[in-house]
Amino acid sequence: MNVVLLGSQGVGKGTYAQRLKDIYKIPHVAIGDLFREEMRSGSKLGNKIAEFVNTGKLVPDDIALEVLKKRLTKKDTKNGFLLDGFPRTLDQAKALEKITKIDKVIYYHASEDVIVDRLSGRRTCRKCAHIYHIKFLPPKKEGVCDICGGELYQREDDYPEAIRKRLSIYYKKTAPLIDYYKKKGLLVEIDANLNISDPRSHIIKDTQDILDRLKQEKQMKN
Numbered sequence: 001m002n003v004v005l006l007g008s009q010g011v012g013k014g015t016y017a018q019r020l021k022d023i024y025k026i027p028h029v030a031i032g033d034l035f036r037e038e039m040r041s042g043s044k045l046g047n048k049i050a051e052f053v054n055t056g057k058l059v060p061d062d063i064a065l066e067v068l069k070k071r072l073t074k075k076d077t078k079n080g081f082l083l084d085g086f087p088r089t090l091d092q093a094k095a096l097e098k099i100t101k102i103d104k105v106i107y108y109h110a111s112e113d114v115i116v117d118r119l120s121g122r123r124t125c126r127k128c129a130h131i132y133h134i135k136f137l138p139p140k141k142e143g144v145c146d147i148c149g150g151e152l153y154q155r156e157d158d159y160p161e162a163i164r165k166r167l168s169i170y171y172k173k174t175a176p177l178i179d180y181y182k183k184k185g186l187l188v189e190i191d192a193n194l195n196i197s198d199p200r201s202h203i204i205k206d207t208q209d210i211l212d213r214l215k216q217e218k219q220m221k222n
């Protein structure tokens with residue numbers, strides 16, 4: 001199952017993928033995490049990437065595509081993936097089609113207020129990239145990752161100035177993908193305004209319904 005998770009930063013794509021990857025045994029491929037990994041390695045490529053990521057700008061397509069291609073050749077993607085953060089532009093969507101076939105695009109949407117609230121409270125593990133939220137999804141011990149004990153930090157691009165910049169890029173460059181995938185008949189929408197910790201939220205269940213159906217369709221074809 002090759003699935004794209006679409007939606008603005010802070011809508012919760014990474015959090016949903018974290019819950020779903022083990023159930024469906026397919027990896028969460030988050031291009032932003034791949035970039036941050038490369039940045040941490042201190043490589044020349046990592047330093048180049050940092051110039052864009054730390055200021056909330058999009059990394060040039062050729063670099064993004066190269067990093068993604070390398071990741072998608074790894075063995076764990078053989079049964080599929082949950083792709084998060086790519087594509088972010090129409091050009092990237094077209095380039096992605098040349099690398100692999102996408103089965104479904106799940107588009108999560110929420111109001112801007114909800115998104116800013118989620119992003120400014122987000123904390124990320126420096127070691128394993130697991131995501132928390134100081135209000136909605138806090139770790140057991142403040143500042144420490146439940147999973148690996150790593151230090152939690154606030155990403156440089158999760159500060160208000162960079163958030164606003166990233167959102168304006170999203171509305172301009174990424175939002176056109178909604179229509180693009182709708183026309184291709186690949187898009188399914190999910191309302192992500194309620195937090196998953198809210199008992200009334202059915203974001204995870206709705207996503208699972210989509211993935212279960214997709215899995216069945218694929219099994220019937222094989």
Ligand code: AMP
Pocket residue numbers: 009031032033035052053054056057058059060061064084085086087088089092157166
């Ligand atoms: P994210 O973790 O998805 O919020 O991404 C963090 C940062 O990585 C973004 O603000 C961009 O600087 C960069 N980035 C993520 N995805 C892409 C992409 N598809 N194309 C170019 N740059 C990206």
